[in-house]
Amino acid sequence: MRDPFKITQPTCISFSGGRTSAYMLWRVLQANHGLPEHTLICFANTGKEAEATLRFVRECAERWCVPIHWLEYCDTPLGFTPVNFETASRCGEPFEALILKRRYLPNPVSRFCTSELKIRPMHKFIRQHGWQDWDQLIGIRADEQRRAAKIRARGHSTESTHETMRMPLVDAGGTVHDVNRFWQTQAFNLELLTVNGRTLEGNCDLCFLKPQRQRLALIRANPKSADWWIAMEALELASRPSGARFRNDGPTYAEMARFLINQGDLFDSSDASTSCFCGD
Ligand code: SF4
Structure with missing residues (x-):
């Protein structure tokens, strides 16, 4: 059976800044003996992330020696701004810019913040690298069956049919227990409270x-x-x-x-x- 963490074609690893996606990244690095060619790791900052999340993203990159590309939405033809730990927005600036552009607030029926603040900036960044079709690795676990089923039924993201969604943790049967066990053995962790995973x-x-x-x-x-x-x-x-x-x-x-x-x-x-x- 194919190792779900093995990368064989252009792939974007969507890094949310949480423990699960960081664990997925670590499994990718193990399976491929480092970061394979044609692999991009992206973290989209909304400006409303906890400071601990930003520190965690920086620490994953430093400790595992991988480039994580920090992106922020902006209302320009390019569609994103590359930032880093020092320059990242911390007062909701990208989110507010989006709200002012759309002239209404995202809500449970119209959750445009996810696609506009996270998915599209990543897609624009990927396309800047000349990629036409790629795999997108997302940190959904095997114990998140409803989310996994929804994404699998669609096959690609809501924003692009050129992107094939892959959930290696689901394919490998990785659950919240595996994620927790992994972080208990690490020298660093995301310093945010977790309840029931x-x-x-x-x-x-x-x-x-x-x-x-x-x-x-x-x-x-x-x-x-x-x-x-x-x-x-x-x-x-x-x-x-x-x-x-x-x-x-x-x-x-x-x-x-x-x-x-x-x-x-x-x-x-x-x-x-x-x-x-x-x-x-
Ligand atoms: S749904 Fe919108 S407000 Fe909620 S975490 Fe995602 S981007 Fe932020």
Whole structure:
């Protein structure tokens, strides 16, 4: 049987900055005795990643001696800006630029932030290398069957039919236990809290797809983290009122921050997170 981590054609490794995609990268390096030719590792920064994530991405590159390309969305013909740990946005600048361009907020029905902030900048970067068709390795695990099935049914990304989605961890049966076991043996780790295999602060800090109670807990731990989300919902956008909230089926970020302590019943304990391309 073919080793799912073996690379034989132009391949982009989508590195989300989480433990799972980092583990996938490590398995690729083991299977190929280093980074194969015609392989690009990309990390798309939204400007709303936790500082620990940025440190982790830098540390993976340094410790494993591989180039990780840091990209940020920008509204130019090129479509992305190459950045690094020092120059990466930390105040949501790429995300805000996208919102101002689209004139409405992403939401569970129209999750354009994933494709515009992450997928497209990667595609544009890849095409700059002259690639026409390529494999995209994404860090979905074997215990994430619903996500895997959805992606497998599509076969390619929502943005390009020239890209073949590959999930080597699914093919190899790699689960959250394998990921955790691996990181327990490493000299470094992602310094973010994990509960039941989910990194609560992973991806955009208060992503609207995280359950309300999770966002509430994160705001309680760091009240300042709500400021950017509140500011975005306060923007004068074209499609008010529906386009001026990240979610219409729950409280605004301002409401969550305001009623944090007194109105616990504002939050629905049954809501679950929704998966997106953004990964672990
Ligand atoms: S983590 Fe959430 S808010 Fe950030 S790009 Fe992904 S879906 Fe959008």
